[in-house]
Structure formats: C-alpha cells, structure tokens
Amino acid sequence: MTGTHPPLASAVQSSRAQVGASMSDAAFTAISGLAKSEAGLILPVGKMTMVQSRLRKRLLAIGIEDFDSYVSFVSSREGEAERKSMISALTTNVSHFFREGHHFEILRNQVLPGLLARARRGERIRIWSAGCSSGQEPYSIAMCLLEAAPDIARYDIRILASDIDEAILARAEEAVYSVQQISGLPEPLRQRYLLTGPTPDTVRVARPVCQLVSLRQLNLLGQWPMRRPFDVIFCRNVVIYFDTATQAGLWPRFHAALQPDGWLFLGHSERVSENAHALFTSIGMTAYRPTTAVAR
Ligand SMILES: C[S@@+](CC[C@H](N)C(=O)[O-])C[C@H]1O[C@@H](n2cnc3c(N)ncnc32)[C@H](O)[C@@H]1O
Missing domain, CATH: 1.10.155.10 (Chemotaxis receptor methyltransferase CheR, N-terminal domain)
Structure with a gap:
C-alpha cells in the first residue's frame, strides 16, 4: 500500500x-x-x-x-x-495505588476509627484527593474505607477526587489499569476490589470502590466551590510543580477547607511553607493537622 x-x-x-x-x-x-x-x-x-x-x-x-x-x-x-x-x-500524572504507604497506615490506624464512629452516629464525612490524576489515590482511599467498614455505603462518606486535567480525569472515570499499574496493590485487595478489564492485560476497579468517589475538574489556583469543610485532604505530589509563592497561597486555603480536627497529607518532598507554620502542626512524615486540633 x-x-x-x-x-x-x-x-x-x-x-x-x-x-x-x-x-x-x-x-x-x-x-x-x-x-x-x-x-x-x-x-x-x-x-x-x-x-x-x-x-x-x-x-x-x-x-x-x-x-x-x-x-x-x-x-x-x-x-x-x-x-x-x-x-x-x-502536567505530570504519575501515580500508584497505595503510593507512600505510611499515609495509608495513618489513615487506617489513626484517622478512620474516629471518622467511622462519627459516620455511624449519622455525621457527614468528606475526604478530598486534590490532584488525583488517574484515580489510584482516591481508589486506594476508598479501598481502605471498605476494608475498615464493608457496610460503608450505608453512611454519608464520600471522596471528592479533583484534578485540573480533564483527560486524566476521564482515565480515572474509566478505572481501568494495566497489570503493571496495580503492582502496589496487595493480593487480597486485588481479589476483593478488582475485576477483569476490557483487554487481557488490564483490570477494572469494582463498583463499590468507584461509587465512593466523585470525580470533578478543579484548578487549585481557581475558585473552590465546595462549601463545607473536609475531614481529610490528600494533596500529594502536586504542589511540588508550583513555585513557593503559589504554594504559600494554598496553605491558608487548605486550612480553611479542613475541619478544625482534620488531616492534611502531602507528598514526600513537599512541606507546608513558613507562612503557614502557625496554622499546621506536623505529625510525622508529611502528615499535618491544624494546630488547634493538636493543642486540644
Ligand atoms: C504527579 S500527579 C499526583 C497524583 C497523586 N496525588 C499521587 O500522589 O499519586 C500530579 C497531579 O496534579 C495535577 N495538577 C497539576 N496542577 C494542578 C492544578 N493547578 N490544579 C489541580 N491539579 C493540578 C496534575 O494534572 C496531576 O494529575
């Protein structure tokens, strides 16, 4: 031809x-x-x-x-x-399931017991994955929720997963990953939360996991239309691509978007900058809480 x-x-x-x-x-x-x-x-x-x-x-x-x-x-x-x-x-969209596993340890052991107790009392619980890329981060959080409470769908618990990039959000919506992309997922979780994908070397995240996650396009530099505060915010490996002035502008906004006793998780090479040291207290490896929560 x-x-x-x-x-x-x-x-x-x-x-x-x-x-x-x-x-x-x-x-x-x-x-x-x-x-x-x-x-x-x-x-x-x-x-x-x-x-x-x-x-x-x-x-x-x-x-x-x-x-x-x-x-x-x-x-x-x-x-x-x-x-x-x-x-x-x-944009750089690299992500993995259960990336920076220490945050998921904190989530399981220190954060979820309190959040689930509140959810069982009928309270509303919200988690935000800001800069969620192709979805591995919010779906890892959702798997932790299901592991901790298989009846989670009965409660008012949701994960907002946002990103500036509509193309990568479409991939997150699809929730289809190659076999290499699930390397960070322990076998029991694969068994429980993954289905066969549309092609032989792919898997699809199961519905109960996806149903806990709402995907939305959102530029962190623009308006944040969410009115009510979050209990936990994951914003990991996102601000590393911003300059110090842009980062400095975000910390007070994250503080305002968090419950007074909330949690903020950043990526391994990210730190809350000096202008917000009074607002947040570090709780170990790139995990922060509003200072008022720690002082109580
Ligand atoms: C390296 S990925 C991090 C994914 C995930 N949080 C993780 O740690 O695995 C960075 C993501 O931040 C998003 N991003 C970059 N600038 C952004 C902005 N101004 N507002 C919202 N998201 C942004 C990119 O589109 C990309 O998907």
Whole structure:
C-alpha cells in the first residue's frame, strides 16, 4: 500500500519535518508563562526538551507546523480548548495505588476509627484527593474505607477526587489499569476490589470502590466551590510543580477547607511553607493537622 497516497504521505512527512524544528527561546518563555498563569506549573529552562517533546504531539494533532504559530494560537481566544490540552500535556500524572504507604497506615490506624464512629452516629464525612490524576489515590482511599467498614455505603462518606486535567480525569472515570499499574496493590485487595478489564492485560476497579468517589475538574489556583469543610485532604505530589509563592497561597486555603480536627497529607518532598507554620502542626512524615486540633 505504500505510495498509494503520495500527496498525503508527503504532507505528513513535511509536517513531521517542520514540527521537528526546535522551539525558540521566545516560544518556550511564552509557553512556560502560560503554564504558570493557567495552572501554577513552573517550567524551568532545563525542561525545554521535555516541553518540546510533549507539545510536538499537540502540534501534530492540530496540524500546526511550528512552535511560534502554536504559541500565537494557544494565546488567542480561539485557542482556549487547545490551551487546556496544552496544560494536560504539560502536567505530570504519575501515580500508584497505595503510593507512600505510611499515609495509608495513618489513615487506617489513626484517622478512620474516629471518622467511622462519627459516620455511624449519622455525621457527614468528606475526604478530598486534590490532584488525583488517574484515580489510584482516591481508589486506594476508598479501598481502605471498605476494608475498615464493608457496610460503608450505608453512611454519608464520600471522596471528592479533583484534578485540573480533564483527560486524566476521564482515565480515572474509566478505572481501568494495566497489570503493571496495580503492582502496589496487595493480593487480597486485588481479589476483593478488582475485576477483569476490557483487554487481557488490564483490570477494572469494582463498583463499590468507584461509587465512593466523585470525580470533578478543579484548578487549585481557581475558585473552590465546595462549601463545607473536609475531614481529610490528600494533596500529594502536586504542589511540588508550583513555585513557593503559589504554594504559600494554598496553605491558608487548605486550612480553611479542613475541619478544625482534620488531616492534611502531602507528598514526600513537599512541606507546608513558613507562612503557614502557625496554622499546621506536623505529625510525622508529611502528615499535618491544624494546630488547634493538636493543642486540644
Ligand atoms: C504527579 S500527579 C499526583 C497524583 C497523586 N496525588 C499521587 O500522589 O499519586 C500530579 C497531579 O496534579 C495535577 N495538577 C497539576 N496542577 C494542578 C492544578 N493547578 N490544579 C489541580 N491539579 C493540578 C496534575 O494534572 C496531576 O494529575
């Protein structure tokens, strides 16, 4: 069949050749400026190769031949949808089931007993996975809830799982993972909460787990429409991509979004910054509580 459509083949080839062209410094500066203003993402010059390779796919997808034209397009009003796709391409979505297992130990042993006692008294319990990526974090939390209380569906307990990236939320909604992606899941949990997936090397998370999780698109830099506070917030491996000023702006907001006796879990290389040291007290490895709760 090669050569059947020479004009199309040569058009694709010439477009590949053009897209292969390097990104100018000006284009990189404009793209990193947009990534910061739209999503808080910091892209230092050292990430230029990564940015080029991730965005090359976008240029090919929409038929734009060079990065300067791409910058003009994503900066325009007509380029709004592509701006979202650009942010989606620039976010890092790596996640695992039961990542940073010490947080799940704290959840099981120190947090859930109290939350379940309150739920059994009819209270409303809310957990937020902020920057949930493809869903492994909220589904791990949901499995912990089911392990602690198999009748959890009777109670008013929900997990909000949010992310800026609609494409990755669609993957979370699907709840289908490759066999490699479930390597962190202990065998008994696989038996109880995973079903055969749509293809031989995939699995699907079972309904009782998914039903505890509500997925929603939310930019942490924008408005947070949730009115009532959370009992637990997981925001792990997200603020590491933000600069210190953006991080500093988030801690008082997380504090306000938490119950006075709540819990905040961050990623292993993240810390509550100095401006919020009075608000939060560290309870060991990147686990925090509002200082008022600890002082009681
Ligand atoms: C590395 S993943 C972390 C996933 C999970 N929390 C974990 O620790 O495994 C970071 C996620 O943060 C999301 N993210 C980045 N900037 C964001 C923003 N401004 N608002 C909301 N989510 C954001 C990305 O889309 C990505 O899915």
